[in-house]
Structures are given as structure tokens and as C-alpha cells.
Amino acid sequence: MADSVYKVIELVGTSSDSWEKAAAAAVQRASESLRDLRIAEVVELDMQLEEGKVLAYRAKIKVSFKYEGGS
Numbered sequence: 001m002a003d004s005v006y007k008v009i010e011l012v013g014t015s016s017d018s019w020e021k022a023a024a025a026a027v028q029r030a031s032e033s034l035r036d037l038r039i040a041e042v043v044e045l046d047m048q049l050e051e052g053k054v055l056a057y058r059a060k061i062k063v064s065f066k067y068e069g070g071s
Helices: 019-033
Strands: 006-015 037-050 053-066
Touching: 006 019, 006 037, 019 037, 019 053
Parallel strands: none
Antiparallel strands: 006 053, 037 053
16 A cells, blocks of 8 residues: 555534534545545534524545545
8 A cells, every 4th residue: 555645634514413414524525625535533522502492413524535636
């Protein structure tokens, strides 16, 4: 296997249904503009609240993809 370098970015996905759907939304969106996604790691889960009720589930994820140069 040739040596490779991967870049890692953080994203926050949201969903009104669940943390799982929030994480999946972030991965889906990332896949629209990034190529060769490799790993997605959930690093934090939280909720947006209003008047004691959950408005949205939020999942902060780290996504890695093959680095091809640039910034």
C-alpha cells in the first residue's frame, strides 16, 4: 500500500428526529463536495432546546478524506 495522507475536518449535523440522523446528515452533505471519505467519528452530541423542549439533535463529527494538496 502506498503512503497516504488524510485531512480531518469537523462538521455539525442537525435533525429534529435523532442524533443518528443528525450525524448521517453531516456525512451526506460532506459527501456532496468531498471525495474519498474514509472515516466519520462522532465526537459530541447535544440538543437545541426551547422552552424545555428539544428543537433539534446535533451531532459534531470528524470526517477524514484523502488529502490531495491545496489548503
